Amino acid sequence: MPPDITRKLVRKHILDIGSFYFYDHFLISEMNEGVTVDYDKATKLLLLIKDYYGNNIPFVYITNRVNSYSFEPTAHFKSAKLFPNLKGYGAIIYDSINNKIASLEQSFLNVPTKIFDNVEDAVQWVNELILHD
Template identity: 55%
Template sequence: MTEIKEGIILNFEKAAALFQLGKEHYGNKTPFVYISNRINSYSFEPTAHYKSTDLFPNLLGFAVVTYDLLNKEVAELEQVFLNKPTQIFHTLDDAIAWVEQLIIRD
């Protein structure tokens, strides 16, 4: 799960340290789902999703938790660029429950 600082413009290069941590923890075999807990408003270069999903063959999906309409609309736009199951939630508990279901099914 990540929480990005307010106002950050995140791209593939800026997220490299995050990707490295994910590789060290999950490797290429342990299934996982990425949770973005959007307590802050930030931008992510949507086409970077193509590069990041190639790094993780064991990535099962994306869960995004939003707390306002603007972040929900941004998350909906980003879904277009994702080639994995993706859901938007209003609570972290709901996102975690969905993640657990995805991992159990794998």
């Protein structure tokens, strides 16, 4: 098995919409309870992602759905154009309702997507995507 390239936390950012954990090749988002996320509310996050990964560093976005929140899935259309280096989108889900929501969100993405029930499996998937790119 190749070495795990993703373990070192680079920095945690707390924004109005949630907490974001940046690693070398992925980030984990934990949105705040009850927040509604759209493109405008995600602007600060999008700028942070661009600062960390630019256009060339491959990365995976993982959402850890520990809280209930709303997301405008069409925002993916706008944000996808900003990140040609996005290699995947993972969702860590803890209940059937959020599983259905995550499945719907996947239809709006043009990168590999996967649903997980724990962080460890999601991080292992990052390794697979990045190392096999």
